Amino acid sequence: MSSPKIAVLIEHRGGQIAQPSLEALTLARSLGTPVAVWLGSEVLADAANELGLYGATEVRVASIGDDARHPTKAAAAVEAASRDAAVLLVVSTFVNKEIATRLALSTGAGVVVDAAGAEFVDGRIEAFKTVFAATWNVRCRINTGKAIVGVRPNTTLAVALDQEAVAPLVVDVDVTVPETREALTHVEPIEAGEGVPLAEASVVVSGGRGTGGDYTLVREFAELLGGAVGASRDATDEGWISHEHMVGQTGTTVTPALYVACGISGAIHHRGGMQASGTVVAVNLDPDAPIFEICDFGVVGSLFDVLPQAIEKIKEHRGA
């Protein structure tokens, strides 16, 4: 049997490929022959080469411009570009869940979203995920011949091919973009923040109500560890930090190697978005805060005392 084609919908912004897409390509390699799907405008040589480095044998380009923002139109393009693929991998974002659902209905595919990985078992895809605020592990079998899997960032380590990469074949895909009832009348881009995007960061330092609105130490600690800054809903509701930083089940779900919660009580809504993280560290004044039930290392104390000391000691250690 020839190796099945595994299509991967690539996330990109300003020509830059998002890290989770390289992770998805790495996962795709373990399942079959990866084929990258690129929506929007043409793919530049550098990007195509990078996709090749992570295993893409082909880059299929659907030049549908801004229509790529419209889930129904994007779904039509992805369908056209992935007809021969047994599996389609997408990064598990809200927009991609819409695209995946529409594709499932038009192609008959089964879907698992928010997956931490997938493998073939007896010719069918099985995907694993955590549910109930990461308190349960679940393995889902996709019963249909065609499978769509939404993969969570940070669940597969992106690894480039070790052999000399061959530049992938770049092919144009013909798409008839469907008429839709919905019209996108205004798009206000959000400036890409500095550093790593929250969902993709391997270290996240979050501050909650306990910061009292002062994120200086949280930012400093995040920067020192090369991580992103997160927040609780209470903090974003207060307007202390913008909504994109919110970690939780209705905010961003993060699974970094290290999660540091500062002045966050650990409400179930917050835990739902971070509990699957590798190592969890908490600093909180209240010894009964629920965050201490789910951490590996906790300090009962004020973040205003603990963080400066930790920052100093880590700097000392690095200098040594």
Add this chain to the structure above:
Amino acid sequence: MRILVTVKYVPDLQSNRSFTDGTVTRTAEDGTMNELDENAVEAALQLVEQHGGEVYALTVGPADAVAAVRKALQLGVHHAIHVTDEAAAGSDVFATAKVLAGAISKVHAEEPLDMVITGMAALDGLTSMLPTALAVELDWSQLSLASSLEVADGKATIVRHLPDAHETVVAPLPAVVSVTDEANKPRYPNFKLIMAARNAPVTTWSLADVGVDAKSVGASASRTTVVDASPRPARQNVTIVTDKGEGGTELAAFLIERGLV
């Protein structure tokens, strides 16, 4: 305006949630209306307060799931519908959408609806796939993840906050709209409504009533099957220290030892 809100019966977030035989365990004690559907109910109530009209709440689920529409009645919706059928047990999102669409079409045929409002996600599975599946089944406009929602001249306008942009999307009615928890602040039920909800009639329909073939739904028609579910082990070797002046040093030592810095 005539608006229908879909509400899901899920295990309470604060309860010990679990799986039994590949499906979410649902018990009468721990079951409740999905918290995020309170935002959907609130959005519908605000629209009819503004434009006049009535609101239906609809749930698909086992016998106990009637609690979800009762909660919606307590919040002030006018009519409640519960679709329940043994044959629907174990349905996946696509089958559930089919059943919901059957019930919605039945209400729509009596007198046209302007809108279906859903929550952004059900907090048991958090898949957020149902609103899209429902819009496709009904072949209506879809507006998703609304953090604000306005209706004028037969059109709905929403703003949605995505990680890279804020988008304004407009579509003609009827539409399926999913609202986020940013859209509004759900009200609390008042005593009068709680009392009234207790005896308010709930319409109960079977699959046959909503015109859905039993063979096309349920566990056997499901495109995915949970083949294994197990509780994740609690974290091992947990250390909690109290800061007596050395808390930061101890934290740094832990991170250094784990190779995390």
